[in-house]
Amino acid sequence: xxxxxxxxxxxxxxxxxxxxxxxxxxxAAELDEYRRMRRDAFVAEQGLFDGSDRDDIDDEPRxxxxxxxAADGTVLGGVRLAPCTAVDLGWWAGxxxxxxxxxxxxxxxxxxxxxxxxxxxxxxxxxxxATVQAQHERVFTRLGWIRRGDVHLAGVAHVSxxxxxxxxxxxxxxxxxxxxxxxxxxxxxxLGLGAKGFRGDDGVxxxxxxxxxxxxxxxxxxxxxxxxxxxxxxxLVNLNDLSAMGAAPVGMLxxxxxxxxxxxxxxxxxxxxxxxxxxxxxxGGHTQVGVPSSLSVTALGRTSTPIRAGGGVVGDVVTLTADxxxxxxxxxxxxxxxxxxxxxxxxxxxxxxxxxxxxxNAAKDVSMAGxxxxxxxxxxxxxxxxxxxxxxxxxxxxxxMGEWITCFPGFAMITAxxxxxxxxxxxxxxxxxxxxxxxxxxxxxxxxxxITTRAVTSTVTGLGEA
Numbered sequence: 402x403x404x405x406x407x408x409x410x411x412x413x414x415x416x417x418x419x420x421x422x423x424x425x426x427x428x429a430a431e432l433d434e435y436r437r438m439r440r441d442a443f444v445a446e447q448g449l450f451d452g453s454d455r456d457d458i459d460d461e462p463r464x465x466x467x468x469x470x471a472a473d474g475t476v477l478g479g480v481r482l483a484p485c486t487a488v489d490l491g492w493w494a495g496x497x498x499x500x501x502x503x504x505x506x507x508x509x510x511x512x513x514x515x516x517x518x519x520x521x522x523x524x525x526x527x528x529x530x531a532t533v534q535a536q537h538e539r540v541f542t543r544l545g546w547i548r549r550g551d552v553h554l555a556g557v558a559h560v561s562x563x564x565x566x567x568x569x570x571x572x573x574x575x576x577x578x579x580x581x582x583x584x585x586x587x588x589x590x591x592l593g594l595g596a597k598g599f600r601g602d603d604g605v606x607x608x609x610x611x612x613x614x615x616x617x618x619x620x621x622x623x624x625x626x627x628x629x630x631x632x633x634x635x636x637l638v639n640l641n642d643l644s645a646m647g648a649a650p651v652g653m654l655x656x657x658x659x660x661x662x663x664x665x666x667x668x669x670x671x672x673x674x675x676x677x678x679x680x681x682x683x684x685g686g687h688t689q690v691g692v693p694s695s696l697s698v699t700a701l702g703r704t705s706t707p708i709r710a711g712g713g714v715v716g717d718v719v720t721l722t723a724d725x726x727x728x729x730x731x732x733x734x735x736x737x738x739x740x741x742x743x744x745x746x747x748x749x750x751x752x753x754x755x756x757x758x759x760x761x762n763a764a765k766d767v768s769m770a771g772x773x774x775x776x777x778x779x780x781x782x783x784x785x786x787x788x789x790x791x792x793x794x795x796x797x798x799x800x801x802m803g804e805w806i807t808c809f810p811g812f813a814m815i816t817a818x819x820x821x822x823x824x825x826x827x828x829x830x831x832x833x834x835x836x837x838x839x840x841x842x843x844x845x846x847x848x849x850x851x852i853t854t855r856a857v858t859s860t861v862t863g864l865g866e867a
Contacts, residue, residue: 421477421509423516426466435466435479435499442499449555458483458496467516469500469509477504480513482520490791491527491802492848498531514544518564525735525803527791527846528854529564538562549852569844569856572807573774580862600867601782602710603642603766604702611705612651615642618697625694628664630730632671632696637741637811639700640679640753641766645710645814647757648702650679655686658695665690672698679753680746708756711782711867713763713817719776719787719836722755722827723767723813725797735804738797740811744829751828752812758825759816767813770861772806776815776836777844777861783817784866785838788845788853793835 426432436455443454458464464483470476478500485492495517500510521529530549533541535558538548549561599605604615617638624631636653643650655672659665665688676683681700727740741749756764765779773789780787789806796805812830817838824832836847844857 420507421469421471421504421512423467423469423512426468426479431468431470431476432466434476435468438476438479438499438501439497443497449557454497463489465520467513467520469504469513477501477507478509478513480517482517485530486792486849488792489801490848491525492530492791493521493526493528494530494532495521496531511540511544514541514546518544521564522566522568525801527566527568527803527806527856528848528852529566531562531564532559533562534558535560563854568803569771569773569807570858572771573777573857573861576768576770577774577778577862580864582863584864598709598711598867599707600711601778601862601864602867603645603768604648604700604707606707611703613643613646613648613702613704613707614699615639615646615702616697616699617642618695621694621696624659624668624696625664627730627732628659628667628694629671629674632668632673633675633742634671634737635696635698636672636675636679636681636700638768639698640681641812641814643700643702644753644756645708645764645766646702646704647706647708647760647764648704649754649757650681650700650702652682652684652701654699654701655683655688656695656697657686658689658692660691660694662690664694668696678741678744678746679749704757706760708761708764709782709867710763710765710779711784712761713779713783713785713838715785715838715840716820717762717783717817717838718820718822718834719789719838720761720816720818720824720832720834721772721794721813722816722824722830722832723795723810724752724830725795726829727797727811728799735800736808738800738805738808738810740829748828751826752830755825755827755830756814756816759818759823761816761818761822763817765815767810767815769809771808772810772813772815773844773846773856774807774861777857779815779817780838780842780844781860781862781865782867783838786841786843786845787836787838788847789836789856790847792849793833795831795833795835 443449461483468479480498482495538560546562552559604613619631619635724740730737730739767775776787843859845853846856847853
């Protein structure tokens with residue numbers, strides 16, 4: 402919290418020292434002081450506990466204590482955050498918020514609550530709960546918390562509340578929400594956006610043939626920053642699009658631009674490595690130098706029975722098949738998972754043919770909208786909604802659940818099919834049923850305690866049912 406004096410007439414700006422600073426507990430002495438404050442407040446002053454307020458969370462190694470300290474180092478208050486499950490699913494709770502009597506009118510309490518929310522959101526948390534004494538409900542409500550229900554703890558009225566985290570909704574809004582509006586001119590053409598029933602798909606059947614075409618571009622900043630990886634990913638995302646439709650790849654076309662010959666060579670090198678790994682040739686394309694960076698690839702494949710994204714119905718189970726081995730791509734922590742660059746051609750081909758061999762009612766590869774957003778796109782194409790069971794989603798040990806369901810996961814396919822339908826072998830990837838299609842638009846997350854939260858409140862693209 403900072404106090405600032407803007408001396409407009411003099412043209413000077415002065416900034417006072419902060420009244421207090423909030424940061425994670427840095428040592429045993431600060432932790433002991435926080436626990437002493439808790440005893441004073443919850444045992445001696447309020448009589449909520451007999452002798453001690455310590456509980457199992459105090460022994461939880463993943464728990465975090467945020468402390469507010471004055472300029473002289475005096476601890477003014479603190480709050481505790483910790484995961485709610487043994488395996489971290491992105492469900493955390495705050496507890497044991499305490500402020501010294503002398504600091505209770507200085508804004509320390511609300512600041513600690515805001516800091517806890519910020520910490521949770523920046524560490525991949527998807528659901529953040531708290532149980533609040535009833536007399537403090539109004540303070541939490543003013544800060545944006547939402548009541549869930551009344552509870553009683555230690556014989557005292559409390560309120561169960563939750564903090565609305567819109568991480569997934571913001572990702573969807575920034576990547577896919579504008580599609581319906583910007584594609585209106587194409588939708589108004591006589592042929593619309595391709596073959597009937599395939600609107601919103603990853604690829605499109607070429608009329609009068611068994612060919613499937615898919616086209617994706619790479620963000621220019623990524624091409625500048627990591628040219629070889631951009632070349633690899635340009636092949637990866639397009640071949641995933643073919644895979645999601647059950648098509649066997651035939652070849653690729655590329656369109657590449659770069660400011661220098663060196664950058665251009667690195668982009669092509671990455672694309673060539675991918676073509677060799679998947680054993681899918683680059684048949685031709687267009688190349689420019691001395692221009693801003695740009696990269697797009699069109700992939701061509703064949704199938705006589707394409708799998709639609711919009712083929713599912715209410716009651717179909719949702720399965721995630723993903724390659725969870727690998728690591729975060731350097732420079733893209735929490736955003737891009739790299740498993741494919743370590744796979745051989747046989748493994749890549751086996752994963753790539755998974756949808757074709759499974760032949761589900763509907764399929765879609767997980768795109769930059771993340772798992773939840775892409776599930777919403779599949780559900781939208783089906784004319785349904787979806788619910789995902791968070792505890793059933795397979796993920797890498799190195800990724801938090803919040804990161805995993807909002808990142809680009811390398812190879813990951815969402816399929817929807819009737820309950821009990823078989824799943825083909827997916828090689829190094831793993832498959833797990835983790836939800837179902839519902840009659841409520843959008844995407845909900847279902848937690849182990851039975852609570853559901855909304856990840857996507859409505860449709861994703863606005864393109865509607867396929």
